[in-house]
Amino acid sequence: MTEVPHVVAVLGQGVVDPDQPVVTADDLGLTRGDGCFDSARVLTDEAGTASVVDLDDHLGRLARSARALEIDDPGVEAWHDLVAAALAAWSTPGEAILKLVLTRGREWRSSGPTAFLSIEHLRDLCVGEVGPPRTITAVTLTRGHPSDAFRDAPWLLGGVKTVSYVVNVAARREAARRGADDVIFTTTDGFALDGPTSGLLVARDGALLTTPTGDTGILESVTVEAVLAAARADGWPTRHELVPVEDLYTADGVWLVSAGRGPVLITKLDARPLAVDDALAKQVAGWAGF
Amino acid sequence: MTEVPHVVAVLGQGVVDPDQPVVTADDLGLTRGDGCFDSARVLTDEAGTASVVDLDDHLGRLARSARALEIDDPGVEAWHDLVAAALAAWSTPGEAILKLVLTRGREWRSSGPTAFLSIEHLRDLCVGEVGPPRTITAVTLTRGHPSDAFRDAPWLLGGVKTVSYVVNVAARREAARRGADDVIFTTTDGFALDGPTSGLLVARDGALLTTPTGDTGILESVTVEAVLAAARADGWPTRHELVPVEDLYTADGVWLVSAGRGPVLITKLDARPLAVDDALAKQVAGWAGF
Structure with missing residues (x-):
């Protein structure tokens, strides 16, 4: 086989x-x-x-x-x-x-x-590979709803990983049209949500942040939670809080995180540069087991 | 066979x-x-x-x-x-x-x-049947977005009849939980959109109204358009305009319309009665070929 x-x-x-x-x-x-x-x-x-x-x-x-x-x-x-x-x-x-x-x-x-x-x-698995962090470029695309759209509305299936995934696929096509690799979805009130097939991780002032689930409707990310647990074990504070899109440009690092590819560092968002800290990126990759 | x-x-x-x-x-x-x-x-x-x-x-x-x-x-x-x-x-x-x-x-x-x-x-087809109009009860459920959420956001696939239909199915389950047959989706700014598997038709002051496509993201309804064309041929004015949810209670008739079941008159919305005009309902059913 x-x-x-x-x-x-x-x-x-x-x-x-x-x-x-x-x-x-x-x-x-x-x-x-x-x-x-x-x-x-x-x-x-x-x-x-x-x-x-x-x-x-x-x-x-x-x-x-x-x-x-x-x-x-x-x-x-x-x-x-x-x-x-x-x-x-x-x-x-x-x-x-x-x-x-x-x-x-x-x-x-x-x-x-x-x-x-x-x-x-x-x-293929490159055992012991110590190379540059995996990086991508991304664009922001609106999800069309405010950050509390899923409050008291369980029929909208916030947080449920359904196979009704076509908007995620279409958003990836839009990113490609704009010359980027991936997407950070945003709310109509100006916050970052997550990616089409990944969670969001932000390093800022010595803490790790990710988008809260619940009212935002985003999916819980098993791999983001694993990173946060490992970071806490290393003494880093972690928080689930909404991050304004503009704050991504002044963050110490922004990643999209999935089980398949682990944490991938975003180097450019809407063609504007984001912070690239190789040492931090390797630390985050390590926390994820990548 | x-x-x-x-x-x-x-x-x-x-x-x-x-x-x-x-x-x-x-x-x-x-x-x-x-x-x-x-x-x-x-x-x-x-x-x-x-x-x-x-x-x-x-x-x-x-x-x-x-x-x-x-x-x-x-x-x-x-x-x-x-x-x-x-x-x-x-x-x-x-x-x-x-x-x-x-x-x-x-x-x-x-x-x-x-x-x-x-x-x-x-x-079964009941040829020549002249009975009461097909009726249902409905509840309003938010779609979680404003009425212009799909403007300049083609990746949200407004108006596209995709198989990513799970929210429509979940909304029907929520209706059943509330003791109703079907759903009218609403926007966060208070307008009626459409049903999970049907378009919306409202009779008001001698005119027929339906929700505009485009910025609202709703699907064009072949059967609603057929009804509107037939109504115009009978001298009724028709308009594509957003209807505030509250106006449904003072309308002359509210229908959910699909190819499979035709126009179905809503008799109660969120347990409050809507206008039931049998003669008008038969006229609308006739315009749809039902």
């Missing part, structure tokens, strides 16, 4: 051919974006032994997303078994992304939820 | 078993809600001859959605052929809904967009 760049496993079927269709035309995840997902990092050594980073944290977030959508989650044990089956079929050394998908299931049959996962190779 | 309650047809394959999976685990419509759809009404007579109402209008709107998402639409001719194949396999007398779905296609292979359709039986 070493030549296979992807593995797909379906609950109730186990590992299947990635080219085999797995979802019917009436699956509500497909026709309504009515489902949720989570993504975790997979590390595979040269011997082909693979492990998932923070799997239970990601399964916990998936279960919370499912609860918000009132979809029955198959449960930690069923997911563990499915992940184990997929990992047994996976041996490509390096970094990969595990994606877990859960949908409401079929509209025309009482089939129960649809649950499947995939593993996708991202890059 | 008369016993089959659903038909599914896939571009490149034709009609397939509705229980046969048609989409792979990496289809971006499934994993990212990155696709669009459209729904049209199907009428089938007792002899089993089926026709689609306003098919080309719905194909036109689907093509506009695809353009906004930068997905290659297979084109009117390909859709016509696929619809013809599906109609040939369909003979259940009554009303049905044709759903056309187009996604960006597979992430791991250069497969091109995924295009398929389904036909689902809705109800």
Whole structure:
């Protein structure tokens, strides 16, 4: 199986051919974006032994997303078994992304939820690599709502990692049109939110800040929380607070953070330079385990 | 095939078993809600001859959605052929809904967009039925944004009928929790928008009003436009203008309008009564061809 760049496993079927269709035309995840997902990092050594980073944290977030959508989650044990089956079929050394998908299931049959996962190779693992930090450029794009839009409005599904992700995809295309790599979403009242597929991390005056969840509607980031916990263990204060967009330009460092690529330092925002502190960037990467 | 309650047809394959999976685990419509759809009404007579109402209008709107998402639409001719194949396999007398779905296609292979359709039986056709108008109750739920949120923000995909539809589904669940049938979405500045799967129509002082598209982000409704055109032909003035939520309570009639169920009169909104004028409701239903 070493030549296979992807593995797909379906609950109730186990590992299947990635080219085999797995979802019917009436699956509500497909026709309504009515489902949720989570993504975790997979590390595979040269011997082909693979492990998932923070799997239970990601399964916990998936279960919370499912609860918000009132979809029955198959449960930690069923997911563990499915992940184990997929990992047994996976041996490509390096970094990969595990994606877990859960949908409401079929509209025309009482089939129960649809649950499947995939593993996708991202890059070769450069053991002991000490290079420059991973960097990107970004643009700010409005989300069209104020920073408290999700207060008392659970039907807007703030904080729920649903598969209705098309605005995130469109925002990435807009960034590319503007010659940038990624996006920081903003509120109509002038605050930074997060990225289309990542959380926001800001270093400022010796503290680490990230956007609060809840009223803002942003997704909790497993990897941002892991960075903050590691930073606190190193004596850094951390805070969940709204950061005005203009303050990003005077910060000591601004990162977009995801499970797949870790913390990525933003060097330019809307074509204006941001602080680039290599030592700090390496420290943040280390806190994230990258 | 008369016993089959659903038909599914896939571009490149034709009609397939509705229980046969048609989409792979990496289809971006499934994993990212990155696709669009459209729904049209199907009428089938007792002899089993089926026709689609306003098919080309719905194909036109689907093509506009695809353009906004930068997905290659297979084109009117390909859709016509696929619809013809599906109609040939369909003979259940009554009303049905044709759903056309187009996604960006597979992430791991250069497969091109995924295009398929389904036909689902809705109800038996009662020829010549002259009964009370179809009615529902509704609640107002905020969309969390002001009425001009989509101005100069094309990445928010205002007016694009994407498959990232989960908030619409969640809003319907919230309505059910509150003991109502459906939802009128509202803006943070106090205007009525539309329903989760329908357009809004308001009768007031001898004119018919509907919410403007564009800055509001709402979807153009093929059926609302058909009603307005028919009303104008009968001498009624029609306008696209924002209606304050409070004005709904003093209107002569408020409807949610979709291709599948036509205009449905709202009798109560947030448990407060709305005007119910049977003669007017029948006139509106007639304008819609229901």
